[in-house]
Amino acid sequence: MPPSNERLVSLLRTMLLMRRTEEAVCDLADEFPGNFHVYIGQEATGASVLTTIRPDDPVFTTHRNHAHNVARGMPPEQILSEILGRATGPSRGKGGTFHVMSDEYHTAATAIVGGSTILATGAALAAQVLNDGRIGVAFLGDRTLNEGAVYEAFNIAALWSLPVLYVCENNNASPYNPVASGLNVNAITDIARTFRIASESVDATDPIKLLDVVERCIASVRDERIPLFLETCTPRWPGNAGQDPSLDITGATDVSMAWTAPANDSQSAWRQADPVLQLLRAAIAQGALDQAGATQLDGEVREIMQKAMSTARSAPGPEGLDALNDALSGSDFWPPVGGTRWFK
Amino acid sequence: MVQMSFVEARNRAVAEAMHADARTILIGSMSGPGSPEGGFAGAFGKDRVRNPPVSEEGYAGAAVGAAMSGLRPLVGFSTGSFMYNAWEPVVNEAALMRYMSGGQMSVPIVFHFYVGLRPGAAAQHSQSPQAMLCNAPGLVVVAPGTARAAYEVMQTAIASDDPVVYVDSLKLHADIGDVQTGSKPQPVRAEVVRSGTDVTVVAVSVMVPRALRVAERLAAERISVEVVDPRVIAPLDREGILESVARTGRLVATDEGRFTCGVSGEIVASVAEAGYRFLKSAPQRVAIPDVPSPMSPDLDAAITPSEERLEAAIRATLQ
8 A cells, every 4th residue: 555645745854854964964074073974865764664663662773873863853953963062962972973862762873883783682682571562673784794793683583583673774785786795695685584584675766665665574573573684775875985975976955856857967877766856756646745845845844954053053062071971870889980089 | 697608699689689670681691610590590481581592792782782772681601701702792882872872871781700710721711801891981890709799799780770790700609708688789889808907908809718818817927907809890999998008008909810901900000199198118919910821720820819929919018
């Protein structure tokens, strides 16, 4: 059954907000130290999964977490504040781009490759022991399957029948060749199948098909209390070509490209595959909204982002000595960290 | 007060916590080689007492994720050497999640394993990672040296919202002591286990009973040794240790771990830095030399921080 018009427009809004947040991060790149990773081109996967699961399902994301937090409901100004290292970020500047996360939205971000996989497996163990109906959700990349810990996690999840969804975003999939991901296998889904974990692969440039597969997979994990591995083959955004993500190559997203014939230039393949434009095309085709409606929706999202950028930019930085807090809970059970007489 | 062995006291605290709170689960084994956690599985069921595959990184990582999602797991690696395979979830996930989230997230978990020299076990089954883990901020590292401390420290470790590494030694397991059961979890600080006036011996884990025996022998010579069990080595109760040295004016620090960048060195450095004025003689360290653990009992004896070496170090501070 095709998604309702309301569901389509809501999904589109989420994906636009995800896209515009990452474009804002690219615009802010000179205002925070270090490198960063953006989610442009992968939005269909995160939006579909994170708007289908329950708000209390524990989610474990990675260094590529900004847009996952958007889809989870975190206001963009909080995300940008954390990336800029401001006191108003959810981690008060201790996490930054690698660790935008929120206890309130049950979303944790670990930037060690393989970390999200093992942690989400444990979240599913908690759901099983507490028998509370939750499922664990891990986002991972294709190269995460290079890590041995992932194989241990798959084995444990299968042995103990843990309700966990592994969402493997394969952004190295065009043309499909696991060897390019450092994996000497025929197909990435073969790996989880070896552990007798149900596995599916789906083309993430078709957001309607993807949404259908995602909803079925989540229902399977939820109802049958089993692990499931979903590979989503996502397009590679040309702006990721160099060392740092940049809008220089593709420019910011122009929603009108959803209904104007793409120019026959170096970016035409990307614009054809872009999941945001693809969903917009599908929504218009279904009659969920028209061109004017799409332009208006994008305008609303841009306005939110403008405010978010300005709020984040003007937010104060943390007090330097706040660096000494949060290593431990501060409970009286243990001596104080460091000891004031020894810290100079 | 009830008399029981170190391992009985430690397991008593675990069993009481598991009775009191269904969120407390055990993954892996806390017993010695050849002693699976049969008693716990029988008492609490296989849902809460998990026998995992030989996948230390996988099951420790799963335990961390479970701790972030509503459970309060204990993870038993058995031999400390095996936790090296779980370095990632212990030092990169459990230790850092609270800090990286700006205090939003807690990882209430206890990692347990054995450290110290094990005759016949050779190098790969005798590792002592306690000092390395003291260098991983975000972890609490505890190393009780008496049956009473084994019980009390385990109570607090399980009740704590911080990730705790609980190390003990197989050589401590049979030691009998008076244990006050049924009390609530208490703050853990350095504890004077024998009062004295001439020299402070800060003894970690298995070094506590050794220090107590040496102190008893030296008392016959009217040498009065104060023995301090720090019980928690990260964060270290520096103030508590300094109070004892302020009274005695002399210090020996000892740990069955390596010498360089070790726990004993950290204790000496902390006292020298903030308590130099109290010191009447140069502080001494008694630790394992910086070599791997050999198999032969003859070789093992030569590198063990023995009562003889400890006694010699105490005498050196009195000259």
